[in-house]
Amino acid sequence: MIDMISEFPLFLFTTLGGLAAGTYVAVALFVGGANGEREARRPWALPLACLVLLGVGLLGVLGHLGRPERFLLALSNPSAMIAEEAYWSIAFGVLMLVDFISCVRKGAGIRGVRILSAVAAIGLIGIMAWAYFTAYGNPAWATWQTLLLFVAGDLAMGAALYALFDGGIVRTAAYAISAAVLDVLTAVSFAMVGAHFAAVGLEVVPFAVAAVLAALGMVAVLLAWKGKLPAKAGALIAFALMLAGVAAARYAFYAASIL
Numbered sequence: 001m002i003d004m005i006s007e008f009p010l011f012l013f014t015t016l017g018g019l020a021a022g023t024y025v026a027v028a029l030f031v032g033g034a035n036g037e038r039e040a041r042r043p044w045a046l047p048l049a050c051l052v053l054l055g056v057g058l059l060g061v062l063g064h065l066g067r068p069e070r071f072l073l074a075l076s077n078p079s080a081m082i083a084e085e086a087y088w089s090i091a092f093g094v095l096m097l098v099d100f101i102s103c104v105r106k107g108a109g110i111r112g113v114r115i116l117s118a119v120a121a122i123g124l125i126g127i128m129a130w131a132y133f134t135a136y137g138n139p140a141w142a143t144w145q146t147l148l149l150f151v152a153g154d155l156a157m158g159a160a161l162y163a164l165f166d167g168g169i170v171r172t173a174a175y176a177i178s179a180a181v182l183d184v185l186t187a188v189s190f191a192m193v194g195a196h197f198a199a200v201g202l203e204v205v206p207f208a209v210a211a212v213l214a215a216l217g218m219v220a221v222l223l224a225w226k227g228k229l230p231a232k233a234g235a236l237i238a239f240a241l242m243l244a245g246v247a248a249a250r251y252a253f254y255a256a257s258i259l
Contacts, residue, residue: 012060021121022158028118176225183218206252213245
């Protein structure tokens with residue numbers, strides 16, 4: 001049985017919030033590329049899903065702080081990493097809400113808003129990674145591999161989730177190659193973080209498992225691209241594998257907390 005880690009609320013925030021952020025980067029890059037039927041029928045579904053993911057993730061932040069009023073106190077200290085994460089989350093959330101309303105009322109998102117959402121998403125991903133990279137009291141975290149772990153994982157998860165809302169996108173070379181490259185980078189990041197954990201005497205098996213899952217996600221994407229798997233099935237398998245890989249790696253990452 002796996003013990004609950006003390007930093008589970010933060011695990012929830014960075015995984016779900018990072019997933020939403022990575023998805024909007026993919027939205028800005030690929031939306032409309034395959035004119036997927038699911039997106040055409042329900043254009044509001046993707047922004048709604050990402051809003052829910054970010055909202056649940058932010059509940060994790062409240063859980064980490066213990067009492068809601070501490071969140072307001074954290075916001076009053078701009079130099080605090082948790083405050084900076086909150087600022088980027090709020091900006092990203094507001095832009096997603098505008099995108100959602102546009103999709104509901106007009107049947108399509110506003111390109112400029114989606115680009116701004118992607119910028120805010122990148123800012124959120126970056127500040128989440130930086131928060132742990134600068135955790136100098138924890139030698140397992142304060143290493144450049146941490147940056148790759150968060151950035152590559154969020155982008156790969158997001159690209160995979162995006163394909164669930166536009167299944168036809170996996171048939172396009174631009175998307176398939178981009179997603180495959182992100183999956184490979186994510187697998188490499190897991191392996192590199194695992195090697196660093198081994199060097200400081202910590203558990204490495206979850207990172208090895210996560211690397212295998214990410215590599216299998218890449219295989220699913222390529223098989224769907226080449227028509228060896230149905231597009232929707234390939235997208236679903238790739239997403240499930242990538243989410244499982246990121247979750248396994250981040251759980252092990254947070255298990256090394258000494259805070």
